[in-house]
Amino acid sequence: MTPLVLLDNVSRAFQGIPAVLPLTLAIPEGKTTVLVGPSGSGKSTLLRMMVGLVQPDTGRVLFEGRPLTPERAPAERRRMGLVLQGGGLFPHLSAEDNAGLVARYLGWDRPRIAARLQALLERVQLPATVLGRYPAELSGGQRQRVSLLRALMLEPALLLLDEPLGALDPITRSELQEDLRATFHALGTTVVLVTHDLGEAAYLGDTLVLLREGRVVQSGTAEDLVRRPAEAFVERFVRAQRALLV
Amino acid sequence: MSLGTSVALGLLLAQPVQVGSKVFTESVVLGEVATRTLAASGIAAAHRRELGGTRILWDALQRGELDVYPEYTGTLAEEIFAGKVPATLDALRPALASRGVHIAAVLGFADSYALGMKLATAERLGIRRISDLQAHPQLRFAYSNEFLDRADGWRALQRAYALPQTDVRGMDHDLAYRGLTAGAFEVTDLYSTDAEVQLLGLRVLEDDRHHFPDYQAVLLLRQAAATPPVLAALARLDGRISAGDMVAMNARAKVDRVPEATVAADFLRTQGIQTGTPALPGRARRLLGYLRDHLLLVGVSLAGAILVGLPLGILAARRRRLGQAVLAAVGVLQTLPSLALLVLMIPLLGIGARPAIAALFLYGLLPVVRNTHAGLTGISAELQEAAEALGVSRFERLWRIELPLASPSILAGIQTSAVICVGTATLGALVGAGGFGQPILTGIRLDNVGLLLEGAVPAALLALVVQGLFEWLGRLVVPRGLRLLRTP
Numbered sequence: 001m002t003p004l005v006l007l008d009n010v011s012r013a014f015q016g017i018p019a020v021l022p023l024t025l026a027i028p029e030g031k032t033t034v035l036v037g038p039s040g041s042g043k044s045t046l047l048r049m050m051v052g053l054v055q056p057d058t059g060r061v062l063f064e065g066r067p068l069t070p071e072r073a074p075a076e077r078r079r080m081g082l083v084l085q086g087g088g089l090f091p092h093l094s095a096e097d098n099a100g101l102v103a104r105y106l107g108w109d110r111p112r113i114a115a116r117l118q119a120l121l122e123r124v125q126l127p128a129t130v131l132g133r134y135p136a137e138l139s140g141g142q143r144q145r146v147s148l149l150r151a152l153m154l155e156p157a158l159l160l161l162d163e164p165l166g167a168l169d170p171i172t173r174s175e176l177q178e179d180l181r182a183t184f185h186a187l188g189t190t191v192v193l194v195t196h197d198l199g200e201a202a203y204l205g206d207t208l209v210l211l212r213e214g215r216v217v218q219s220g221t222a223e224d225l226v227r228r229p230a231e232a233f234v235e236r237f238v239r240a241q242r243a244l245l246v
Numbered sequence: 247m248s249l250g251t252s253v254a255l256g257l258l259l260a261q262p263v264q265v266g267s268k269v270f271t272e273s274v275v276l277g278e279v280a281t282r283t284l285a286a287s288g289i290a291a292a293h294r295r296e297l298g299g300t301r302i303l304w305d306a307l308q309r310g311e312l313d314v315y316p317e318y319t320g321t322l323a324e325e326i327f328a329g330k331v332p333a334t335l336d337a338l339r340p341a342l343a344s345r346g347v348h349i350a351a352v353l354g355f356a357d358s359y360a361l362g363m364k365l366a367t368a369e370r371l372g373i374r375r376i377s378d379l380q381a382h383p384q385l386r387f388a389y390s391n392e393f394l395d396r397a398d399g400w401r402a403l404q405r406a407y408a409l410p411q412t413d414v415r416g417m418d419h420d421l422a423y424r425g426l427t428a429g430a431f432e433v434t435d436l437y438s439t440d441a442e443v444q445l446l447g448l449r450v451l452e453d454d455r456h457h458f459p460d461y462q463a464v465l466l467l468r469q470a471a472a473t474p475p476v477l478a479a480l481a482r483l484d485g486r487i488s489a490g491d492m493v494a495m496n497a498r499a500k501v502d503r504v505p506e507a508t509v510a511a512d513f514l515r516t517q518g519i520q521t522g523t524p525a526l527p528g529r530a531r532r533l534l535g536y537l538r539d540h541l542l543l544v545g546v547s548l549a550g551a552i553l554v555g556l557p558l559g560i561l562a563a564r565r566r567r568l569g570q571a572v573l574a575a576v577g578v579l580q581t582l583p584s585l586a587l588l589v590l591m592i593p594l595l596g597i598g599a600r601p602a603i604a605a606l607f608l609y610g611l612l613p614v615v616r617n618t619h620a621g622l623t624g625i626s627a628e629l630q631e632a633a634e635a636l637g638v639s640r641f642e643r644l645w646r647i648e649l650p651l652a653s654p655s656i657l658a659g660i661q662t663s664a665v666i667c668v669g670t671a672t673l674g675a676l677v678g679a680g681g682f683g684q685p686i687l688t689g690i691r692l693d694n695v696g697l698l699l700e701g702a703v704p705a706a707l708l709a710l711v712v713q714g715l716f717e718w719l720g721r722l723v724v725p726r727g728l729r730l731l732r733t734p
Contacts, residue, residue, distance in 0.1 A: 051635055077637030088632030092650040092725035101646065105638045134727035 002065055004029040004158060004190045005050050010059035011214075012045055019045045021214040022058060027158075032184050032191040034205030036198060038237070041211035043194045047162050050192060051080055064157070078102060081151025085163040087143040089135040089150070096131040099150040106154075116153060123186070124149045125179050141172040148183070159184075161193045165200065177203055198222075198241035210234060262290035263476060266303050266315035269296045269676070271506070271691055272357065272439060275495050276316035278510035279487075280465055280480065282521040284314075286514070287479035295506075296687050297597060297678045300325050302589075306597045307347065313471035314350065314480070318357060320461035333460045342466070350467035350480035355489040358461035359393065360438040361403075361451045367432055368449040375454040376407050379433070383410040386431035390419040393435040400435075406457040439489055441497040450489075463487070486517050500692055532685075533704060539680030540708065543599060543671040547606035548664050555611050555663075556656070559618020560644065569619060580612040584670045588677055602674030602681075609670055610663035617659025621652025654724050661716035668709045672701065682708070 003026035011022040020042040027033050027050070035043035048054035049061050052073030061068040063076055082088070089098050099120075100113045108116075121128055124145045135143055144164055151159060164180070165173045181204055184191050195201050201208050202222035209219040218230040229235045263284055267277030277293050284291035294312065297303055300321055306312040322342070323333035331341045339349060361376055368374070371382055379385065393399045394416045403409070411433075417425065422434045423442050436443065438450050465480055495513055498504045507524035514521050527535070558576070562569030579587070587608060591601035625648060633647045649656070675683030682705040689698025721729075 048631075053631055053634055074637045074639070077635055080635070080637075082632070082635040084628050084632055086628050088628050088635075090629065090632070090647055090651070090727075091731055092647075092653075092727040094727065102636050102638060105642055105646075134730050136727060136730040 555614030621655030
């Protein structure tokens, strides 16, 4: 099966400092792939390449088998949903307007937008009263749920999440982890999630891609990483996370 | 007469004759005299008063924005012809004709440098002429600093008359009058038609060796506007104003604070030219007129600054290199003294509201451009990414997301610009743009604090009103979600 996204021999440096060394990575359709690794491992850069926010210096990005060029990126982005660490909600728009922005741009009528919002509210576990509020009036967890709602609005083929739970307290975080997993399974969408938390990666991901200093160290299931570490770094990374979880 | 010529003549007649005056009292009075004399002959005329200095008026005359203004032969020779033409009427007439200007009337007095003494002292010592001073070496002199420095000033005068006095000091012109009355010295320099000559009872000593250049007052007329009726009307003033008349008129305007229009009308009546009683607008009418002019200046220039500044600020935020250049350029405009910017506009746009609007527009540009740029570049990296990831057009992104996010900063920039414009517009009166600067200018000229405040207080109030208006506008324009952020 052709992967939904293929990063084909891509690399990228920022101001001469390499963030991603030449690597090839396939994102399989309908699965949740988690990019995991310490800070500076290049996981966020890879995620941004998939949505066209960062252009690779070498290689190319294929989305559904076609190159994601800067010209094609804006249209393709409407088939992707992005959730950022802080939520990335626009403070001047209510939750409803944040979520409905692109749908309105595409000419959806009001009833259609309202129906879609209603359906998604349940999916992301939000009360309808939240829709009229502004981001400043929402809690951190509510903001991430609205952000997820916005990302799902157009039924994206690809859902991208960059450290979506990084800024939340442990309880809110664990609640959202459960809801995210339920959502991923219910929708069957292709998901790419970035985190530095191996426990979260294991809980949410079908495939884990462990990165270090711009290289893929090992990819496979959580079990593969724990039981069959490819190198000493994998063991160290696993041990460090376990210590936190105990 | 062809149809074309008659239409042209009709237009010419419909357009009132434009009379100008400089920013000192004598010139304003003479402007009134000329305007009222034309009107008395049935010719529509408008007085554009207090238009700055010689250059501004002469250039306006050359461009056809003014038709008539009072000038002095010495000034023409020195400032317009740079000393290459002698200050005599015979020499000036052909030189002026080559520039399309005609001397329509030689008014009959000269306003030149002169020496003056208290009448009582002069009587006691029997001094009438400057040469009489030779016999009194003990007399003390105090001169304005300018007179001490000028090529035709004290040193030249001393040589020409072989004056023996040694007690000579420099002093401010206005202070010199006080020193003279207090008896600190006996002789000072003055302008022969200064109001103080009458006010303080001074004797102007006769320049019997004709040392001082001739500053005969004349009315200049643009030849293109020199129709027979206009020529005939202005010729009625030829030789009609004596030095004594002028001193008396200056004193009435400056010391008694009689409006120039009334001074002129009263004088013309003594000369058998009936101009009726000038209709002087009441204070409320006057203020309303200033307000209208002022709002026009500020409104048009501010609208221009927004229309140009906003796109420039957006462009500057989009392209970093170009942005730096744009910000530097509008920054330089802001560092130019506003008065200089205003005067620089005159050769391009003439006198009146247009140069003032252009200068205010350029002046108001920086706050709008800078704050638009700052507002857009200040959007957090995450929100910029989130906006880009939406996959909508650049315009949609700008319109729905970036500009609303930058709106508090942009509005603050426009507010700054508006307040600067309201204040700076008071200088517009110097180039004939009217507004609250007009009474300020007149107030300074006449040393009349009441008049000065009539412009300064409303201008300050207007700035406050504009400030408040923008606070209120902020509540309408800045999205609610952003205001929540600012008051957590």
